[in-house]
Amino acid sequence: MKRLIIILLLLLPLAGVAKGGEFSDFVKRYSGQKGFTTVELSSQMLATMGVGDGIESMYAISVEDSTKVADFCADSQTLIGKYNKLMSFLSDGKSVSIYSRNSSAKTITHLIIFISSDSQATLVLLYGTNIELSDVLSERLGVKPKN
Numbered sequence: 001m002k003r004l005i006i007i008l009l010l011l012l013p014l015a016g017v018a019k020g021g022e023f024s025d026f027v028k029r030y031s032g033q034k035g036f037t038t039v040e041l042s043s044q045m046l047a048t049m050g051v052g053d054g055i056e057s058m059y060a061i062s063v064e065d066s067t068k069v070a071d072f073c074a075d076s077q078t079l080i081g082k083y084n085k086l087m088s089f090l091s092d093g094k095s096v097s098i099y100s101r102n103s104s105a106k107t108i109t110h111l112i113i114f115i116s117s118d119s120q121a122t123l124v125l126l127y128g129t130n131i132e133l134s135d136v137l138s139e140r141l142g143v144k145p146k147n
Contacts, residue, residue: 023125026079027059030072035065059125066119073116076123083112093117
């Protein structure tokens with residue numbers, strides 16, 4: 001649980017979130033199930049944490065029950081399949097991938113961060129409006145976009 005909260009706090013600067021049916025439906029599927037932790041942050045909570053305007057909610061689902069990880073990963077791929085991969089990397093046996101759905105070449109409107117290993121997985125679901133990809137890359141990842 002601590003790890004999930006830390007991940008959420010680290011990812012908050014990337015968040016511009018709007019309400020989304022597919023995300024909330026996906027979270028409802030796992031909410032309350034044994035072995036899963038689900039978190040929803042409302043616009044009011046996000047505002048108290050200093051996250052930007054227009055944010056309505058952010059969701060995260062984590063599973064640490066190794067018998068459920070494979071099924072959760074397969075189910076997550078159904079959702080992720082609707083998105084474009086922005087980046088991925090491997091670190092200490094964990095796979096981290098970031099996906100987006102864009103309204104233009106420079107603007108992210110939906111963002112998914114998926115972290116998985118053989119024994120655990122976390123899916124962070126972010127919706128946003130007008131999240132500038134160049135701002136996210138330069139400020140959060142230290143990458144200077146081409147002009």
